[in-house]
Amino acid sequence: MQNRRDFITKAGLATAAAGTTALAAPYVRAQSPITWRLQTYAGPALGEHVIKPAIDAFNKAANGEMTIELYYADQLVPTGELFRAMQNGTIDAVQSDDDSMAAPVDVRVFGGYFPFATRYSLDVQALFYKYGLKEIWEEAYGEVDNVTWLSAGSWDPCHFNTKDPIRSLDDLKGKRVFTFPTAGKFLSRFGVVPVTLPWEDVEVAVQTGELDGIAWSGITEDYTVGWADVTKYFLTNNICGAWVGSFFANTERWNAVPPHLQELFRLTMDSSHYYRLHWYWAGEANLRVTGGKMELTTIPDEQWATVEAEAEKFWDEVATTSPRAGRVVQILRDYRETMRKAGPPYRYS
Structure with missing residues (x-):
């Protein structure tokens, strides 16, 4: 019986030690998280709505494996230089329209406000994800070195x-x-x-x-x-x-992100798109009246x-x-x- 007790005790200690060892790996990873710098087209007051809630949520959900540092309009580089700065790796990601950041693609003209292209905010998502604009944007940016177009969404009317x-x-x-x-x-x-x-x-x-x-x-x-x-x-x-804006990333940096964190960022972008839909839709009517x-x-x-x-x-x-x-x-x-x-x-x- 004594030998049995000794065996169980030693086995328990060994299991605990093994568990400690197994749990150490995530801790080591957490010491060296992936860090991105993302600059938005928006200033601080606007950024509080159009980007910050989503990035805060991503950083929380990433649980130490990845952190995105958020910068507002012109903080790191002028808006007109966002594309080149992202392409050469000065920054890792961008939230902007194609037009403002001087993207060297032929669909650039449709980013931002293309006259009378949309009537309502939902038109943007419908056009990209049901009428084929997503595939066209992927095709266009696929011809550009080291920049990946990730997702488009709608903002307010002009x-x-x-x-x-x-x-x-x-x-x-x-x-x-x-x-x-x-x-x-x-x-x-x-x-x-x-x-x-x-x-x-x-x-x-x-x-x-x-x-x-x-x-x-x-x-x-x-x-x-x-x-x-x-x-x-x-x-x-x-x-x-509705204004058409997108998320973009430096291709090398995007490819270095593990698949589960890429998926988390895609969900974050969708969350950002959803927030703006109701924030603008309610605000446009309410502020006209009140x-x-x-x-x-x-x-x-x-x-x-x-x-x-x-x-x-x-x-x-x-x-x-x-x-x-x-x-x-x-x-x-x-x-x-x-x-x-x-x-x-x-x-x-």
Whole structure:
């Protein structure tokens, strides 16, 4: 019996020791986690909503195996240099639209606000994951060295918020406006003067008179980042129903991430997309009704139809820039026609 007790005791100690040894491996891994630096297009106030909750959740769920350090607009590199910085490994990942970061791909023009490409935020996800844009973006970025496109989602619609009221197309003429590259190129057809500035300088530029207004967001962002405090009017007409933004990563760094953490990051991106859907959708309506800081103005339908008609010409021009751009424009048109035929609530006109 004594020998039996000795055996059981020794076996238990051996098991405990083995267990201790087995548990030591994760602890060693936790001392050297994968560390990424991700820069977003958004400033700190906006980043609190459009990216930080998702990254905080990822870091918690990664349980010490990987940490993502989050940087806001222009903190590490200017937004226009994000693509090159990611490609050469200065930063590991980016949240931005293709247009703002000067991505050297022919689908760049469709990132951000492509005029009248979408009516509602859900259009972006439908176009990418049901109508084939995902495969086209993967194809385009597959031709670029060391950058991987990961996922696209929708943000807010593109409205004007201005110091003076906009009640007709003539009121747009000569207005110096902070906006995205493609949106600015289109709006210049109506006399708008696009201005490029670092994101953090925009509010001061409005106050000093360098800018007359902003066409960069919907009303939710105007209130969130402080622009509603320096502009008096919000134009209810928009040139696009949702901004198209994406997540990207340095390919070498992405391939070095274990499959389970890649999957966790994909879930994180989906979580980020979902958060923005309800945050913007609720905010756009609520702040029009309860905001109180900006007066709502509207350009009459008959005049705004001129803008929509010009967008058709703009689409035709872009479609000729490359076969792939032509495919995207055709998908946008096919999707729009399906929505129109489906009728309310998909399209009311």
